[in-house]
Structures are given as structure tokens and as C-alpha cells.
Amino acid sequence: MNKLIIPTGYMGSGSSAITDLICEFDGFDADNGSFEYVFLHCPDGVFDLEDKLLIGNNSMRSDEAIRSFEKRMYELYSNKYWWVADYKKRIGEEFWEFTKKFIDSLVQYKSDSYWYMQERLNFSRFVKMAVRAVLRMVTVGKVNLKKPLEYYPMYLSFVNSEEFYQKARNYINNILLCMGIDKKNIILDQLLLPHNVYRAENYFDDRMECxxxxxxxxxxxxxxxYIWTRDGDPVPFPRDVGEFCGYYKRLRSVEKKYNNTHIHVVQFEDLIYKYDETVERIMDILGVDKTKHIEKKQNFNPDKSINNTQLFNKEAYKSEAEVIEEELKEYIYDFPYKNDADMKQSF
Structure with a gap:
């Protein structure tokens, strides 16, 4: 049984190192490298659809949920110039066909009625409404054109959780088959985020390792x-050290607990300072032996990545590092030895 590998992390935590490392193993592929697959957790993605249909659902909410999901998936499928999109190329033309089938399986009723989201006016619909009113008045109600709506018809769905998860699993399995999981192990970076890994058991079988x-x-x-912002590639963390500590605490505190043996927490620094031990652990999880590590250190080189660690020892950053060390004690790594990082080699 081929594996689905999902590397994920906390914005800048180094999850791409997992992608790079596992790509060194024979039979494991990331066709699009560290491209981030967001269709599950993006706004109006599968997880938003789940919440809207299973929590506080009603006729209007289900219509909005399905329509918003349909629109977002088409954007991911068709937009060539959006860095998280172009699924037509990155996944395959079948992605949109699978999406339409998934939507069709969720829609239980189609209504001739309409609600205020369908009645939103733009200039074109305003003109049509005016013409409609004039005709109705002139003909004393004999001509009554249909009300111009933003879309039609209204989609209604009252699926229960068992129905939704089964349909969603079929949808995801079709996508994975399209990407070749029946022929090889595949790596999909960021398909899950740490804050929604608790959902994984509802969507994936034992092939998944996150x-x-x-x-x-x-x-x-x-x-x-000091580096990513300078290079124009920052992550959305506050750059005031006090704000950062508060933000980081809240970021981690909103995570939900999970009990899933296919979710594995890896420390980025262990990939460097405990390389052999950590690589062996990952290979055990994947069920491969050392003979499969055919391109060792070709994609992930700990001797290079070590320059992304212990930057806080630099005199210029010590005062800010001390604040973080005090405020975020539980997240501080116990380095086995001091490293004098070469800032010019940091990336």
C-alpha cells in the first residue's frame, strides 16, 4: 500500500525539510516540490464546507456553503497566476470533474425559491429590475418577467456527518488516484495544518502519514x-518581540487535541543535530530501510541547514531572544552544543 505523506508546520517552522528529506528515498515523489496544497483548509475549502453543513446548517447556509466551495475550487483549478492554484496542471484536468461530482453528491434538493444572497444587485441586474418593474406597471401585471438573480437555482443539503465524510473521502481518494498514489508514494506539502490535523481520521485511511x-x-x-522580511518573503508573525510571544502562545493554544498514530511531531532541530536518529525514525514510520535512502543529503543537507539555527546567540539578537526564552519556555529547543551560525548562509 503506497503512502500519502503530509509535511506541515507553523509558518516558517521548516516543514519543507521533511519534503526534501523524504524525496531522497527511492519510490517517494513530490512532483511539485514544496508546492502547498490548500484545498482542504483554505477559506471556503473542504473543511469550511464540513463546518457549514454539519454545524448550524439551514437551507440558506447550505446553499452558500456549496456555492462558495464550488467557486473556490474552480479558482484553485483554473487560475494559472495564483501561487497556490493551477490545479489543472498540478493535479490534473480531472480535478474539476471530481469536484463537480462531489458537489452533485452533496446537493439533495434544488429549489426554485431564492434568498437575499441571490438578490444582490449590480448595475446590470439593477437595469433588469427597472425594466421588469416598468413592464409590469405598463401591462397592469400581465407581463411579469422573472426576477434577475445572481445565480440559480438554490442548492440545499442536509447531509449527516457519516454521509459527508464518506463523500469527502471518495472525493479525496479520486484526487489521490489522479496524482498516481496507486503507482507510487506521494508527498503533498501542507495538505493539513497543525490546527486541523484532528480532522484527519475523518478523511484519510492508514496510507496517510502526517x-x-x-x-x-x-x-x-x-x-x-531580519532575513525573510528583508528578502521580501516574511511570514505573518509580529516583528515586535512582545507581540510575537503573545501571538505565538495564542497560535499554539487554539490547537485541538488528537489521538492519531499517523500524526508524528518532529523537531526541526532534530533533523540537524540528531540527523541519523531522526532519519531512522522517519524511515521506520514509512516502512523503508536504509537501502532506500539513495540520495542522502542531496535535497536536505543538515550541514547547510545548521546555519538556520541558533541565530539567537548573535549579540545583536540576544535581548529579543531572552524575552522569547522567558515567555515561551515550553517551545524552546535544548541544543546539544552551541553553534556559531553563518548568517550569510541562512535562508
Whole structure:
């Protein structure tokens, strides 16, 4: 049985290192590299659809949920210039066909009625409404054109959780088959996020192995503030150290607990400072032996990545690092030895 590998992390925590490392194993492919697959957790993605249909659903909510999902998936499918999109190329033309079939399976009723979201006016519909009113008045009600609506008909769905998850699993399995999981192990970066891994058991079978990557927040803060921002590639963390600590605490506190043996927490620094031990652990999870590590250190080189660690030891950053060390004690990594990072080699 081929594996679905999902590397994920906390914005800048180094989850792409898992993608790079596992791509060194024979029989494991990431056709699009570290491209982030967001269709499950993006706004109006599958998880939003789940929440809208299973929590506080009603006729209007289900219509909005399905229509919003349909629109977002088509954007991901068709937009060539959006960096998280172009699924027509990155997944395959079948993605949209599978999406339409999934939507059709959810829609239980189609209504001739309409609600205020369908009645939103733009200039074109305003003109049509005016013409409609004039004709009705002139003909004393004998001519009564249909009301111009933004879309038609109204989609209604009252699926229960068992029905929804079964249909969603079929949808995801079709996508995975399209990507070749029947022929090879595949790696889909960021298909889950740490904050929604608790949902995984409803969507995936035992083929899935998700690696959640932690990283010392001192280095994340310094890299983001002084290197990634400078290079025009920041992550959305506050750059004031006090705000960062509060933000980070809240970010981690909203995570839900899970009990899933296919979700594995990996420390980014262990990939560097405990390389052999950590690689062996990952290979055990994937069920492969050392003979499969055919391109060792070709994609992920700990000797290079070590320059992304212990930046907080630099004199210029010590005061900010001390604040983080005090405020975020539970997330601080216990480094086995001191490293003098070469800032010029940081990335």
C-alpha cells in the first residue's frame, strides 16, 4: 500500500525539510516540490464546507456553503497566476470533474425559491429590475418577467456527518488516484495544518502519514524579522518581540487535541543535530530501510541547514531572544552544543 505523506508546520517552522528529506528515498515523489496544497483548509475549502453543513446548517447556509466551495475550487483549478492554484496542471484536468461530482453528491434538493444572497444587485441586474418593474406597471401585471438573480437555482443539503465524510473521502481518494498514489508514494506539502490535523481520521485511511514540524521560536522570530522580511518573503508573525510571544502562545493554544498514530511531531532541530536518529525514525514510520535512502543529503543537507539555527546567540539578537526564552519556555529547543551560525548562509 503506497503512502500519502503530509509535511506541515507553523509558518516558517521548516516543514519543507521533511519534503526534501523524504524525496531522497527511492519510490517517494513530490512532483511539485514544496508546492502547498490548500484545498482542504483554505477559506471556503473542504473543511469550511464540513463546518457549514454539519454545524448550524439551514437551507440558506447550505446553499452558500456549496456555492462558495464550488467557486473556490474552480479558482484553485483554473487560475494559472495564483501561487497556490493551477490545479489543472498540478493535479490534473480531472480535478474539476471530481469536484463537480462531489458537489452533485452533496446537493439533495434544488429549489426554485431564492434568498437575499441571490438578490444582490449590480448595475446590470439593477437595469433588469427597472425594466421588469416598468413592464409590469405598463401591462397592469400581465407581463411579469422573472426576477434577475445572481445565480440559480438554490442548492440545499442536509447531509449527516457519516454521509459527508464518506463523500469527502471518495472525493479525496479520486484526487489521490489522479496524482498516481496507486503507482507510487506521494508527498503533498501542507495538505493539513497543525490546527486541523484532528480532522484527519475523518478523511484519510492508514496510507496517510502526517509530519508536524516544530521549531525553536527564537530562530523563527529572528529569521522572519531580519532575513525573510528583508528578502521580501516574511511570514505573518509580529516583528515586535512582545507581540510575537503573545501571538505565538495564542497560535499554539487554539490547537485541538488528537489521538492519531499517523500524526508524528518532529523537531526541526532534530533533523540537524540528531540527523541519523531522526532519519531512522522517519524511515521506520514509512516502512523503508536504509537501502532506500539513495540520495542522502542531496535535497536536505543538515550541514547547510545548521546555519538556520541558533541565530539567537548573535549579540545583536540576544535581548529579543531572552524575552522569547522567558515567555515561551515550553517551545524552546535544548541544543546539544552551541553553534556559531553563518548568517550569510541562512535562508
Amino acid at each position: 509530519f508536524v514540524v516544530n521549531r525553536d521560536p527564537r530562530d523563527v522570530f529572528i529569521l522572519n524579522k
